[in-house]
Amino acid sequence: MMAHRLMPPPTRQSDRVRTLRLQVRGFLTDQRDAGAFVPRVDSWGDGWDESFSRALADQGWVGMTIPTEYDGGGRSFGDRFAVTEELLAAGAPVSAHWVADRQIAPSLLKFGTDHQKQTFLPEIAAGRQYWAIGMSEPGSGSDLASVRTKATRAEGGWRLSGTKVWTSGAHRAHYMFVLARSAPLDPARRHDGLSQFIVALDSPGLTVSPILNIAGTHHFNEVLLDEVFVPDEMVLGDLGAGWHQVTSELGYERSxxxxxxxxxxxxxxxxxxxxxxxxxxxxxxxxxxxxxxxxxxxxxxxxxxxxxxxxxxxxxxxxxxxxxxxxxxxxxxxxxxxxxxxxxxxxxxxxxxxxxxxxxxxxxxxxxxxxxxxxxxxxxxxx
Missing domain, CATH: 1.20.140.10 (Butyryl-CoA Dehydrogenase, subunit A, domain 3)
Known part of the structure; x- marks a missing residue:
């Protein structure tokens, strides 16, 4: 129990949140004692366990901030924050659903169409659907305004060509947000002309290649897009608003x-x-x-x-x-x-x-x- 004494109590923690934390701790103790997981460092980055993600979802602890109309928990960010801290304190293997729950769901709720919300949010909340993020590129790194992946107009949608790197979980995930340039670069307005697309990772023309770390393990990937077709209904938000959307999304990713x-x-x-x-x-x-x-x-x-x-x-x-x-x-x-x-x-x-x-x-x-x-x-x- 020492792990949990190390966790500082949240500001103005209510009795309800305190009870929630105790429920999560009891669940994690039972799972650990049953051999369902072994505590690990960096469990949210390198702890892919789909059965554990589904077990958490069965408890209502995935998709907690997704509204109930999309089969989510309809709970507060404070509730999700408490559960997140308990999971990380225990070193639980949560990376399978992590990206989908942390930033894909809030972005869909903020920028997605009703069709996109109805299609993806219930599966995310059930712990059955996993996502990756296609932002960084070779030679661009964290300078997202310099991305060179290109989105070209096609009948009924767009064709995407380019390369994304450091794409965690892409070899196991189902979908990916891709930031691409949908209009020619204006050097004076580098942040304009970028758009986001929802790309199925089994799409024709898409290749996922592993990037091994120094231990020889694999969760980073390079994703090559070669004329990958994305229908119009899978454009996320407004065309040309990709920079605003990505920076909004990064608030969830970084904090x-x-x-x-x-x-x-x-x-x-x-x-x-x-x-x-x-x-x-x-x-x-x-x-x-x-x-x-x-x-x-x-x-x-x-x-x-x-x-x-x-x-x-x-x-x-x-x-x-x-x-x-x-x-x-x-x-x-x-x-x-x-x-x-x-x-x-x-x-x-x-x-x-x-x-x-x-x-x-x-x-x-x-x-x-x-x-x-x-x-x-x-x-x-x-x-």
Missing amino acids: GPERFLSSLVLLRAALNEVGDGTLEPDPRLGAAFARIHGLHHMSASVAQTLESGADADTPAAIVKLLGTRLEGDIVDVVDELTGPELRGPSTYSQLLRSGVLARPGFTIRGGTTEILRGVVTRGMGLR
């Missing part, structure tokens, strides 16, 4: 608890070793917990802003910047403190190894540190 809790399960394991006397105490471990506490409140505040429908681009970028730095710091400190006697075939050693291997990706996904510093600087009026 959630996954931006500072990816390595919490490792911090908990290290504190357990300190308690057992096998790891020397270090003030940096306590400082990490204090930073988690602060980021919890920052992230919860952004969730409230997003629920109100307001933009949260700059606060979300700040959470992502500070959070991913913290996640990496936790791995670095624990790795430094761990001697050879703790690096054998143990659960602790496996957590540390997975943390070290996952660490390089923390500051890349969701926007590189360099790009996000620019977002924050502009958002604060300093540039």
